Amino acid sequence: MRDLIVTQNITVDGVIEAGDWFGPADGGPEVLEALREQMARADAFLTGRVTFEQLRGFWPKQTDDPTGISAYLNQVQKYVMSSTLQNPGWEPTTILRDLDEVRRLKDAAGGDIVCTGSIDVTHQLIAADLVDEYRLFVYPSVVATGRRLFPDGSSQKLTLTGSTSFPSGVALLTYRTTAHDATS
Structure with missing residues (x-):
């Protein structure tokens, strides 16, 4: 069974979607090196339609990208949760229509499945206990308003499995969900 990893850039106060607090x-x-390590372990990238369309409109056009993100996104198998998208226009991409298809993806052989951005899809994954x-990536910012990673009423028991602080003030915190913690 594959791990489904939610990777988010987040403020100290838990916001993942609000204004211009974050720049890559x-x-x-x-x-960036931590992101490259994650990309090396993941062979599937899961996103929602809106985030997918934003990424599709930017990354394939980057011809001189020293970060490696463009190369990764152009070659990785992308999965888009959408009830409306018909023609992804960025291969390789598979459209998933519901959470049962995500469950089947998790049950298939392969590396990590990473979900980044896509707050609506992330909330669905959390509610379905698929994470x-x-x-x-906690940024030293407080924005006091905006959509949060965990919606109201979504209680989670997590186990801290790693923490790294960077010179920029960003900290990478890695948590396993208790239900999926290999050590519990």
């Missing part, structure tokens, strides 16, 4: 280069080269691990 804000974390520095050490954060095995959270990798949270």
Whole structure:
């Protein structure tokens, strides 16, 4: 069974979607190296339609990307949760229509499945107890408003399995969900 990893850039106060508090280069080269390590372990990228369309409109056009993100996103098997998307236009991409298809994906052989951005899909995955691990890049910002990683009423018992602080002030916190914790 594959692990489904939710990776989010998040503020100290738990916000993952609000305004312009985050920029990809804000974390520095050490954060980029941590992302590269994650990309090396993941052979599936799960996202929602809106995030997919935003990524599709930007990353394939990056011809001189020293980060490696463009190369990774152009080659990785992408899965898009959508009831409306018909033609992804960015291969290799598979459209998933419901959470049962995500469960089947998790049951298949392969590396990690990473879900980044896509707050609506992330909330659905959390509610369906499909998340095995959270990798949270915590940025030293407080925005006090915006959509949060965990919606109201969503209680989670997590086990901290790793923490790394970077010179930029960003901290990477890795948590296993208790239900999916291999050590429990």
